[in-house]
Amino acid sequence: MAQTHFTAAAFLVLVLISSSVLMAESGIGVNWGTLSLHKLSPSTVVDLFKQNKIEKVKLFDADPYCLNALRGSGIQVMVGIPNEMLSVFSSSTDACDLWVSQNLSRYMGKGGVDIRYVAVGNEPFLTSYSGQFQSYVVPALLNLQQSLAKANVANFVKLVVPCNADAYESSLPSQGAFRSELTQIMTQIVSFLNTNGSPFVVNIYPFLSLYGNSDFPQDYAFFGGTNHAVTDGANVYYNAFDGNFDTLVAALNKLGYGQMPIVIGEVGWPTDGAISANLTAAKAFNQGLINHVLSNKGTPLRPGVPPMDIYLFSLLDEEAKSILPGTFERHWGIFSFDGQAKYPLNLGLGNGLLKNARDVEYLPSRWCVANPSRDLSGVANHMKIACSNADCTTLNYGGSCNEIGAKGNISYAFNSYYQVKKQNSQSCDFDGLGIVTFLDPSVGDCRFLVGITDSSSSNVEASGGQLYYESSCCLYVLHSPLFFFCF
Ligand SMILES: *[C@@H]1O[C@H](CO)[C@@H](O)[C@H](O)[C@H]1NC(C)=O
Ligand SMILES: *[C@@H]1O[C@H](CO)[C@@H](O)[C@H](O)[C@H]1NC(C)=O
Numbered sequence: 203m204a205q206t207h208f209t210a211a212a213f214l215v216l217v218l219i220s221s222s223v224l225m226a227e228s229g230i231g232v233n234w235g236t237l238s239l240h241k242l243s244p245s246t247v248v249d250l251f252k253q254n255k256i257e258k259v260k261l262f263d264a265d266p267y268c269l270n271a272l273r274g275s276g277i278q279v280m281v282g283i284p285n286e287m288l289s290v291f292s293s294s295t296d297a298c299d300l301w302v303s304q305n306l307s308r309y310m311g312k313g314g315v316d317i318r319y320v321a322v323g324n325e326p327f328l329t330s331y332s333g334q335f336q337s338y339v340v341p342a343l344l345n346l347q348q349s350l351a352k353a354n355v356a357n358f359v360k361l362v363v364p365c366n367a368d369a370y371e372s373s374l375p376s377q378g379a380f381r382s383e384l385t386q387i388m389t390q391i392v393s394f395l396n397t398n399g400s401p402f403v404v405n406i407y408p409f410l411s412l413y414g415n416s417d418f419p420q421d422y423a424f425f426g427g428t429n430h431a432v433t434d435g436a437n438v439y440y441n442a443f444d445g446n447f448d449t450l451v452a453a454l455n456k457l458g459y460g461q462m463p464i465v466i467g468e469v470g471w472p473t474d475g476a477i478s479a480n481l482t483a484a485k486a487f488n489q490g491l492i493n494h495v496l497s498n499k500g501t502p503l504r505p506g507v508p509p510m511d512i513y514l515f516s517l518l519d520e521e522a523k524s525i526l527p528g529t530f531e532r533h534w535g536i537f538s539f540d541g542q543a544k545y546p547l548n549l550g551l552g553n554g555l556l557k558n559a560r561d562v563e564y565l566p567s568r569w570c571v572a573n574p575s576r577d578l579s580g581v582a583n584h585m586k587i588a589c590s591n592a593d594c595t596t597l598n599y600g601g602s603c604n605e606i607g608a609k610g611n612i613s614y615a616f617n618s619y620y621q622v623k624k625q626n627s628q629s630c631d632f633d634g635l636g637i638v639t640f641l642d643p644s645v646g647d648c649r650f651l652v653g654i655t656d657s658s659s660s661n662v663e664a665s666g667g668q669l670y671y672e673s674s675c676c677l678y679v680l681h682s683p684l685f686f687f688c689f
């Protein structure tokens with residue numbers, strides 16, 4: 203009996219000590235991707251951060267326009283190294299030195315950019331990459347760490363490796379383990395992270411579980427309680443996020459790092475282009491997530507210890523993203539492309555609801571639509587060209603413009619193209635099938651956009667109109683009996 207009391211008391215003390223060490227309110231940040239067809243100027247975006255008291259921002263590369271705009275802002279930044287660069291960094295210390303000097307140290311120092319993290323690759327172990335980047339990650343980490351030390355920035359900047367949740371798997375959280383072919387690499391990575399005091403960064407997407415799996419219990423994707431709680435021994439899970447998080451905790455624990463801090467590199471909900479991608483669901487998920495994380499409840503395996511930081515995916519819609527992952531992929535923003543809040547959201551940063559971008563300059567209020575007096579039977583090819591250069595994914599099933607009819611579809615495609623082309627008069631020709639109108643053709647929730655007068659949006663056109671693929675998200679969704687991982 204006394205023995206039991208002693209143990210319980212000792213345990214309580216241990217819990218108190220460890221949670222007082224670990225417990226701190228989660229930071230709420232955002233991902234700033236730039237694969238846009240209507241680019242807001244970076245200074246407008248930085249002003250948007252300030253308006254909304256957003257103090258943590260994650261980039262996917264080291265875009266000089268973004269980084270220069272962040273100078274002196276006090277915003278903490280994670281810059282990224284794309285997967286395609288890992289190979290050269292794994293074999294060349296010179297390349298690492300050059301990257302650090304050109305993309306890191308020159309922005310740092312007084313009045314510069316407060317760069318805290320470098321993401322080495324982005325989901326480099328994604329199953330759909332078939333291991334093509336796998337062997338480069340650890341050597342690149344080691345080389346880059348040396349370059350940081352040489353440049354005297356190793357005390358300020360930590361290297362991390364954002365992983366997709368498909369890096370680990372299990373039918374129950376407590377059984378979580380990294381994929382067997384990754385065991386050795388993950389052991390090296392977490393040991394490296396631990397040595398440098400770096401967190402493990404993971405991207406978690408309940409939306410993709412729901413989207414890709416008709417059996418997935420809808421209420422389990424959200425935070426409002428569920429009729430499909432998952433029982434795991436003494437622990438019960440009421441939402442997919444916690445279940446996924448604890449699967450990672452268990453996987454880290456198996457490698458001996460069960461206490462490693464965890465940062466959520468990407469998490470969010472899209473608003474358009476597919477079933478379940480809508481404003482109501484996105485608001486419910488993101489607000490539920492923020493409230494949950496800021497409640498400091500933690501999870502069954504980490505009670506009282508929420509993620510160190512979470513970075514919402516994403517800041518803005520990005521119409522130049524590949525739709526390989528799904529037709530929702532261009533609509534993850536909490537703000538639309540022009541920096542307008544899509545729905546009321548309280549980021550928990552003491553600032554109330556989202557504030558819109560200021561001083562956005564729009565093109566004139568005019569639109570391109572199908573000419574009502576013309577036979578439109580030969581329009582198919584024009585639509586194809588319009589929609590491969592502009593975004594038409596809201597027309598898809600479940601999208602906000604899916605029900606505007608055949609003619610509406612044509613007008614929508616014409617207008618999207620016309621706006622991407624900055625309302626250039628030839629861009630509404632379509633062999634005489636298009637016509638400019640000054641009456642807003644928007645119908646209901648289907649908004650016909652007007653572009654913005656940015657100067658830097660020609661990036662995409664400069665690459666021959668090809669749409670980029672930013673590997674910031676899952677490609678397919680795999681379902682296992684109780685947990686649903688994307689890769
Ligand atoms: C710096 O980063 C940019 C953007 O990611 C990249 O294009 C460029 O190659 C990098 N510079 C070096 C020296 O690696
Ligand atoms: C939005 O998506 C959620 C989640 O799938 C769904 O329950 C809801 O009915 C959708 N709402 C609308 C208005 O389509």
Ligand SMILES: *[C@@H]1O[C@H](CO)[C@@H](O)[C@H](O)[C@H]1NC(C)=O
Pocket residue numbers: 597598599604606607608609611
């Ligand atoms: C409009 O386009 C979408 C996407 O291609 C399609 O699903 C829908 O059926 C079209 N509507 C009509 C009336 O043709």
